[in-house]
Amino acid sequence: MITEERAFYILQLDQTATAEEIVERYENLKDQYRRIKDETEDLRTRLAYQLKQIELDDVFIFFRRKQRI
Numbered sequence: 258m259i260t261e262e263r264a265f266y267i268l269q270l271d272q273t274a275t276a277e278e279i280v281e282r283y284e285n286l287k288d289q290y291r292r293i294k295d296e297t298e299d300l301r302t303r304l305a306y307q308l309k310q311i312e313l314d315d316v317f318i319f320f321r322r323k324q325r326i
Contacts, residue, residue, distance in 0.1 A: 259319045
């Protein structure tokens with residue numbers, strides 16, 4: 258389960274971040290993780306970054322439910 262503290266930790270932001278900063282960071286990390294996943298041949302790395310993408314999506318859903326974004 259995602260907590261607010263954990264969500265900010267995953268996004269590497271402090272709790273004073275604005276909605277725009279949260280969305281921007283989410284999109285940047287999502288693109289970065291997708292590129293790493295797509296460029297690697299190593300199955301473990303691909304799976305690890307796929308899990309990171311899922312975790313980011315969970316954070317995004319969390320903030321939507323809390324109406325932060």
